[in-house]
Amino acid sequence: MFDNLSDKLDKALHILKGHGQITEVNVAETLKEVRRALVDADVNYKIAKDFTARVREKALGQDVLKSLKPGQLMVKLVKDELTELMGGDAVGIDTSGNPSVILMSGLQGSGKTTFSGKLANYLKDKKKKKPLLVACDVYRPAAVDQLHVVGDQINVEVFSDKGNTNPVAIAKAGIAYAKANDFDTVIVDTAGRLAIDEMMMTEIANIHKTIQPNETLFVVDAMTGQDAVNTAKAFNEVLNFDGVILTKLDGDTRGGAAISIKSVVNKPIKFVGMGEKMDALDVFYPSRMADRILGMGDVVSLVERAQEQFDEEEARKLQKKIAKNQFGFDDFLKQIQQVKKMGNMKDLMGMIPGAGKMLKNIDVDDDAFKHIEAIIHSMTPAERTKPQIINASRKKRIGKGSGTSVQQVNQLLKQFDQMSKMMKMMQGGGGKRMMQMMNK
Numbered sequence: 001m002f003d004n005l006s007d008k009l010d011k012a013l014h015i016l017k018g019h020g021q022i023t024e025v026n027v028a029e030t031l032k033e034v035r036r037a038l039v040d041a042d043v044n045y046k047i048a049k050d051f052t053a054r055v056r057e058k059a060l061g062q063d064v065l066k067s068l069k070p071g072q073l074m075v076k077l078v079k080d081e082l083t084e085l086m087g088g089d090a091v092g093i094d095t096s097g098n099p100s101v102i103l104m105s106g107l108q109g110s111g112k113t114t115f116s117g118k119l120a121n122y123l124k125d126k127k128k129k130k131p132l133l134v135a136c137d138v139y140r141p142a143a144v145d146q147l148h149v150v151g152d153q154i155n156v157e158v159f160s161d162k163g164n165t166n167p168v169a170i171a172k173a174g175i176a177y178a179k180a181n182d183f184d185t186v187i188v189d190t191a192g193r194l195a196i197d198e199m200m201m202t203e204i205a206n207i208h209k210t211i212q213p214n215e216t217l218f219v220v221d222a223m224t225g226q227d228a229v230n231t232a233k234a235f236n237e238v239l240n241f242d243g244v245i246l247t248k249l250d251g252d253t254r255g256g257a258a259i260s261i262k263s264v265v266n267k268p269i270k271f272v273g274m275g276e277k278m279d280a281l282d283v284f285y286p287s288r289m290a291d292r293i294l295g296m297g298d299v300v301s302l303v304e305r306a307q308e309q310f311d312e313e314e315a316r317k318l319q320k321k322i323a324k325n326q327f328g329f330d331d332f333l334k335q336i337q338q339v340k341k342m343g344n345m346k347d348l349m350g351m352i353p354g355a356g357k358m359l360k361n362i363d364v365d366d367d368a369f370k371h372i373e374a375i376i377h378s379m380t381p382a383e384r385t386k387p388q389i390i391n392a393s394r395k396k397r398i399g400k401g402s403g404t405s406v407q408q409v410n411q412l413l414k415q416f417d418q419m420s421k422m423m424k425m426m427q428g429g430g431g432k433r434m435m436q437m438m439n440k
């Protein structure tokens with residue numbers, strides 16, 4: 001995500017990050033580079049120019065050159081301004097209605113149907129809501145089927161009326177159905193065209209006027225850069241929507257849409273789509289996004305993801321096992337599965353400060369654990385609980401069974417052994433002992 005922009009900003013801020021003397025000249029030079037990086041990322045020229053002008057003004061106001069750490073202060077100013085440009089604080093969605101009605105708008109292919117599913121899934125799992133999906137695309141029967149497939153995947157009911165050609169009527173019927181059947185949230189997926197046309201705008205405006213949604217969301221493909229901003233403007237004039245959803249941020253986006261959309265339509269980005277799977281949805285936090293753009297990682301999100309998967313009961317059991325020296329490969333497998341649930345590996349690594357840059361050209365396999373899992377699956381239960389019994393002939397058998405080599409099996413056994421020792425030490429108040437070991 002935003003690799004190019006991050007790279008260029010990193011280069012632009014290099015001097016200021018303490019790699020040279022800071023003078024008025026190189027502050028100006030740096031800001032020019034920052035502006036160029038933004039424009040290259042498809043941020044509108046005027047927005048980029050205003051951006052650097054504001055940073056310069058603040059820098060002058062704070063007497064950056066005289067400050068103790070001028071470089072760090074400049075980077076902070078850029079970060080703050082970037083955060084502000086993307087919207088300041090995170091903004092949630094209104095689910096207070098009964099039922100609460102959420103209307104989706106956007107061009108065809110922007111990711112409306114996928115996002116409708118993700119949002120329903122999010123509201124059901126994280127907010128304990130009972131959502132209903134309503135299919136209002138009367139032009140493409142395949143779109144209605146697609147919503148049904150999505151609904152089946154996440155176990156959310158889909159209301160549709162194939163053959164009915166009036167989307168306003170379907171939306172109304174969907175809401176009535178929700179009321180009669182105790183659904184507390186209704187997500188209305190609408191039709192989109194490949195480009196903005198008057199008929200589509202009139203239709204969505206009619207639906208909007210009739211159902212008076214609590215929340216109207218505009219879904220846009222982040223890969224489309226400034227086009228995304230123009231489409232947003234057109235939809236906003238008609239719908240005065242409440243928030244933006246940026247999809248496909250997992251792809252090779254330049255970043256322009258994420259950075260400029262807020263200042264053009266003055267509406268916050270509420271969620272971002274990070275993949276095709278139903279759980280690939282993130283709340284949009286401008287400050288965390290600014291950190292990521294500036295290559296500072298996003299530790300807060302990483303910790304949150306870890307906490308979501310954290311099971312206290314399991315953790316306690318694990319602790320006991322470690323204390324009793326009973327941590328085996330089955331426990332290890334469970335740990336791997338938990339890490340995998342946190343999300344796509346490259347995405348996770350990108351949240352570690354500094355790692356994004358290093359990983360840019362490395363293809364982090366989503367199946368990074370594939371071999372490890374295969375090896376463990378090829379072990380007998382006895383071998384998993386007592387790895388010591390794994391002798392040469394067992395290693396050969398495990399290698400064969402898992403499609404790996406004896407060398408790979410050896411490597412895993414060695415890593416496992418080291419890890420078990422380390423865990424045991426950390427348990428027994430052995431921080432000191434561990435330090436001693438590390439210093440050897």
Ligand code: GDP
Pocket residue numbers: 106107108109110111112113114115192247248249250251272273274275276280
């Ligand atoms: P709609 O026409 O607006 O309803 O768009 P769809 O929901 O059908 O999405 C169009 C395509 O984009 C589909 O192939 C989706 O799988 C894909 N898509 C949607 N959201 C994302 C996302 O966040 N990341 C990626 N990589 N693909 C997405």
